[in-house]
Amino acid sequence: MERIVYVNGAYVPESEAKVSVFDRGFLFADAVYEVTSVLDGRLIDNAGHIARLERSCRELEIKMPVTAEELTSIQLALIEKNKLVEGGVYLQLTRGNEGDRDFSYGDAIEPTLVLFTQAKKLIDSPKVQSGIKVISFDDIRWRRRDIKTTSLLPACLAKHAAHAAGADDVWLLENGYVTEGGSSNAYIITQEGTLVTRPLSNDILHGITRAALMKLAQETGLKIEERLFTLEEAMQAKEAFISSATTFVWPVVAIDDQPIGNGQPGPMALKLRDIYIQTAKACA
Structure with a gap:
């Protein structure tokens, strides 16, 4: 079964997931990320990961496009859609795309949010x-x-x-x-x-x-x-x-x-x- 991933508000098959070539995460690694482990289909230490994500965003002045509660709902939806039992949920938030490559950036830029699941053995490694x-x-x-x-x-x-x-x-x-x-x-x-x-x-x-x-x-x-x-x-x-x-x-x-x-x-x-x-x- 093809994985379902989340890209900027939409749940799509991974083969259809697209991000602009002008996204600053791609061009400059102008992005932050988190990985939350999943055991028995449940998120582990997720509140800590989201709190650290929020701190990373504050330090780099990247806007959070969703609330912590909404982010958790997205993670849980991906776990359900992909029937993930054990593994992790990867989250990446970039500063976004202003339509061209430029080291500087404006305040109005909208961030890019991507999440996907990864199935892997954590307990019996x-x-x-x-x-x-x-x-x-x-x-x-x-x-x-x-x-x-x-x-x-x-x-x-x-x-x-x-x-x-x-x-x-x-x-x-x-x-x-x-x-x-x-x-x-x-x-x-x-x-x-x-x-x-x-x-x-x-x-x-x-x-x-x-x-x-x-x-x-x-x-x-x-x-x-x-x-x-x-x-x-x-x-x-x-x-x-x-x-x-x-x-x-x-x-x-x-x-x-x-x-x-x-x-x-x-x-x-x-x-x-x-x-x-x-x-x-x-x-x-």
């Missing part, structure tokens, strides 16, 4: 059992990584380099410190059992899954330190893992071919993943 291997890679992104824009070429290049090296993903480095993964937040568990992750700032994306995990980790009594950490410290850690909307938590078992801990998925990462999924399903 093989990466949970095997863990993932990452390589270190220079962080060459712009300095407003807290805004979730579609300007993802640096991440694409980094992930391509990882796959070429036989790894699954990257951990990005800036001034000797880990910022985050290719499309995820990064964490380590020290030998003393402390959860360490980089503090929120313009240097990293303010992950919605990250926020939920930090709260759950605190509730389990895990000691938490939000601070910078080096690649060398990560390599000496007891465990390492990533989090994102569609991975939830994936253990990291090797960095630059050096095993982390015993080279197997760590128990704390797997515990936090299980707790997160149980909580997310209960609150969906």
Whole structure:
């Protein structure tokens, strides 16, 4: 069955979906996006994703063409129309199209809103059992990584380099410190059992899954330190893992071919993943 997608107020088959070649999202990556995971046909942490979308729009002065309530209704309609049980809903909002290519833009421009679903296994991902291997890679992104824009070429290049090296993903480095993964937040568990992750700032994306995990980790009594950490410290850690909307938590078992801990998925990462999924399903 051909997917039904949403484009500027209309639900259409994906083969009929069209956006102007003059859209600023296409020409300049002048756009923001969100991905909300779906479990059992229900949206996970969606209020957080919409709140972050609204913040991204405020930072870039992009108009929201619909309310948060209307946006949720569109997402739910797509889930129903595409009979999505597990996967995600992708949302992209561009500044719009003024009819030609020009770096500057006017205030009257109308935004372009596109949404579509993606069916994929989130719970039974093989990466949970095997863990993932990452390589270190220079962080060459712009300095407003807290805004979730579609300007993802640096991440694409980094992930391509990882796959070429036989790894699954990257951990990005800036001034000797880990910022985050290719499309995820990064964490380590020290030998003393402390959860360490980089503090929120313009240097990293303010992950919605990250926020939920930090709260759950605190509730389990895990000691938490939000601070910078080096690649060398990560390599000496007891465990390492990533989090994102569609991975939830994936253990990291090797960095630059050096095993982390015993080279197997760590128990704390797997515990936090299980707790997160149980909580997310209960609150969906």
